[in-house]
Each structure stands twice: as C-alpha cells, then as structure tokens.
Amino acid sequence: RVLVTTLIDRDLYSRDDIFDLYGRRWGIENAFRDLKIRYACEDFHGTSPQFIEQEIVALMLLMLIESLVEETALETLPPAERGGGDDRRPKRCNRAALGDRIPTLIAIGLRERVPRHLAEAFRRGIAACAADRAPVRRPRSYPRICRSQYGRWRIQRRHREPFWRDAA
Incomplete structure (x- = not known):
C-alpha cells in the first residue's frame, strides 16, 4: 500500500497510525458519496x-x-454480531x-x-x-467497466446554471 502524506515526523506519526486515520476517512468519503448519489445533493432546490x-x-x-x-x-x-466502536463491522x-x-x-x-x-x-x-x-463488500481489485451499449450515462442529467450567472 502506498499513502502519500506531509506528516513526516516518524516519531510522532507511526505508519500504523496514518493507515488507521486513512481507514477512518472512508466513512467521511462514503457520507459524501451518499449525499451526491442517493440524495442528489448536487441538484439543489434553492x-x-x-x-x-x-x-x-x-x-x-x-x-x-x-x-x-x-x-x-x-x-x-x-x-x-454488533462489532465494536471504530472496528470494521462484518x-x-x-x-x-x-x-x-x-x-x-x-x-x-x-x-x-x-x-x-x-x-x-x-x-x-x-x-x-x-x-x-x-x-460489507471488499474493495474492487479491478477497474469498473461499463458494458452497456448506451454508454455509462444513459440518462441526461439536468444541470442548472449556478445562481450567480442568472443575476448577471
């Protein structure tokens, strides 16, 4: 595994601590993914x-x-069956x-x-x-391939102009 960081003090930041921190970050990444995909957060009503x-x-x-x-x-x-704390749940x-x-x-x-x-x-x-x-699924070890004859984006996403362009 390769992880690039600017935390170079090896005495203060051990390798295992950095990997643990990186693992915890995935919860935040998944939350942003849910906001974008499941809740369509990029298409604002306001x-x-x-x-x-x-x-x-x-x-x-x-x-x-x-x-x-x-x-x-x-x-x-x-x-x-619960799992505990920050441990990964099965x-x-x-x-x-x-x-x-x-x-x-x-x-x-x-x-x-x-x-x-x-x-x-x-x-x-x-x-x-x-x-x-x-x-919980293990991370994919191969790139995602779209085999649809219509391509990856079958539905045209509605993109609205940013609000500041309307005022100009």
Whole structure:
C-alpha cells in the first residue's frame, strides 16, 4: 500500500497510525458519496447560498438520524454480531431502506403517549433495520467497466446554471 502524506515526523506519526486515520476517512468519503448519489445533493432546490447551505445541513441531519437509528437497531442484536466502536463491522445496515423507515419511526417516537400497537410497530421497525444487513463488500481489485451499449450515462442529467450567472 502506498499513502502519500506531509506528516513526516516518524516519531510522532507511526505508519500504523496514518493507515488507521486513512481507514477512518472512508466513512467521511462514503457520507459524501451518499449525499451526491442517493440524495442528489448536487441538484439543489434553492438558488441562494443560504438555501443551499440549509439544504446541505438538512441532509446531514437526516444522515445523522439514520446513524442513530442504525446504532439503536444494532443494540438489539447479540453482542457477537454488533462489532465494536471504530472496528470494521462484518455487516452494515442498508442505508437506503433505513432512510425509508425514518419518517415512520420519527412519527412514532415523537408522540407523547404511544399506544401499544404503535410501540410494537416501532420495535418491529427497529428489528427490521437490524435484520436488513448485508456483508460489507471488499474493495474492487479491478477497474469498473461499463458494458452497456448506451454508454455509462444513459440518462441526461439536468444541470442548472449556478445562481450567480442568472443575476448577471
């Protein structure tokens, strides 16, 4: 493995520490990938910088709620299946399915007095999140190849002009 860095003090930064830090960075990279791909964060609804910032913060809040629901769901599993702390987990929750369950779980969780059938629905939702897990895939060791006759981009993406060009 090759990793280029400007942290050259070997006494302060060991090789294993740098690789550990690099491994932790992938969580952030995956979060940005989710923002771009799953939430289409590059196609903003707002046109001013304040609205764009508000939209990004709202999406980050949704991702935080997803993480909290995932942690709550994992607490229902036996300790051997959970993984621990920053250790890599053998399985991860399906974030897309988790995001679909969030509005229902929040609606149930915000009620002051929860009827028995809604409390049971909440427990079923958390159990479904915990059960809907898949093994983490190993990184691809070969380049991705598109074999479609239409090419990689079948759908024309709608690109809007930046808001500052409209004002000119």
